Amino acid sequence: MNQPPSKRKKATSTTFSNSTPANNSNNNNFDQDNPANATITVTAIEIPELSEQEQSDRLLLERKVERAFFEAGKALRELRDRRLYRSTHRTFEEYCRDRFAHSRQQSNYLIAAAEVYENLTTIGCQNLVNEDLTTNRTQVLPTTERQVRPLTKLEPQEQEQAWQQAVEEAGGKVPSARIVTDVVQRIMERTQVTNSYHIGEVCQILAKDNPELRGKGCCWGIVTHVGEFSCTLRTWDTELTVGLKHLKSFDYLPQECEQMQQICDRLNRIYSESLEETVKNLLQSLGKLNRPYLTAMEDKLLNLIELEYDVIA
Structure with missing residues (x-):
């Protein structure tokens, strides 16, 4: 017996439905002759609002x-x-x-x-x-x-x-x-200011709230380089670059700056990470002097350390 010709449902436009189908494969009709004309059923998903507690x-x-x-x-x-x-x-x-x-x-x-x-x-x-x-x-x-x-x-x-x-x-x-x-x-x-510092000048470090300068507050240093917004200082144990707002000049006379340069040289020759803690503490205290000279006792102690570590210039 001859089978009757099948009838194909042909859609004239694309339709989106919010109804929830029992089986998507039965509700999506695809026209193989004209794919642009297809009936596509899309299931809408309801997203609940957050409660006040959520x-x-x-x-x-x-x-x-x-x-x-x-x-x-x-x-x-x-x-x-x-x-x-x-x-x-x-x-x-x-x-x-x-x-x-x-x-x-x-x-x-x-x-x-x-x-x-x-x-x-x-x-x-x-x-x-x-x-x-x-x-x-x-x-x-x-x-x-x-x-x-x-x-x-x-x-x-x-x-x-x-x-x-x-x-x-x-x-x-x-x-x-x-x-x-x-x-x-x-x-x-x-807000930048002109850098008026000069090489050889003695400045004090103002750490303020700068974490990179922690432990260096009140230390003095000799200016070795003058940049546009900062200066490089040589301190008792290291060399570091400091912004202008974290510096204050001691306004020492040229002769006093030379004296501080000599003290800085002595401290640098002695310092090393392997030093005993007592010696480091003494050098650190000298690295925070707010005067351009050593007392007689300070000079004696420094001489003793220089002899002990054989670093006489």
């Missing part, structure tokens, strides 16, 4: 993620300041390396970032005039240490202004580290 939980968890670097920096600062590492480690640097696999610099970055974060939440960011600088009705704050690091170069009031400007440039969102760096650089260029 919205509250989400905001709380988001805040915890955003504040992670801040909490880490605060904890490290307390561990350092209270010397809670002293029962197992000789120095904070050794403790951070063994316990957290941090270099001393990484820990200092986190500590400095926590201080900046605190500044941003206390100086003025909580009372933003521009309502567009809020996300989900919450204050826009840094979420990583890298975003905050450039701000450590500014004074607290400048930090708050720079952050607001970076948020504006990011369209009201959390700005990237690159945007923050660009803003900070522009601010520093506007």
Whole structure:
């Protein structure tokens, strides 16, 4: 018996349906002769709105993620300041390396970032005039240490202004580290002062809130290089480059600068990492003198150390 010819359903247009089919293969009709004319059934998936409690939980968890670097920096600062590492480690640097696999610099970055974060939440960011600088009705704050690091170069009031400007440039969102760096650089260029220091001048280091200068506050050094925005100093134990706002000249006379150069040479010839702690402490105290000479006792002690380590010039 001959089979009757099959009838094919031909659609004249593409149709999207929100109905839920029992079997997609039975509801999607494909015209092999004209693929453009096909009936496609799409299942709509309803996404339920968050309840008030879920919205509250989400905001709380988001805040915890955003504040992670801040909490880490605060904890490290307390561990350092209270010397809670002293029962197992000789120095904070050794403790951070063994316990957290941090270099001393990484820990200092986190500590400095926590201080900046605190500044941003206390100086003025909580009372933003521009309502567009809020996300989900919450204050826009840094979420990583890298975003905050450039701000450590500014004074607290400048930090708050720079952050607001970076948020504006990011369209009201959390700005990237690159945007923050660009803003900070522009601010520093506007406020830059002429470098009036000269080679051979004796300057004091003002560490302030710069983590890279921790332990060098009040040290004096001899200027060995004058840059556009910084000077390179030779101190009692090292050579380092310091920004202009972290320097203060002693305004010594030329003869006094020569005397300090001689003292610096003596200290540098003695210093090494292998020195006993007592000797290091003495050299460090001489490296923080606020006068251009040694007392008779200081000179005797330094002579004794030079003889002991056979470093007489």
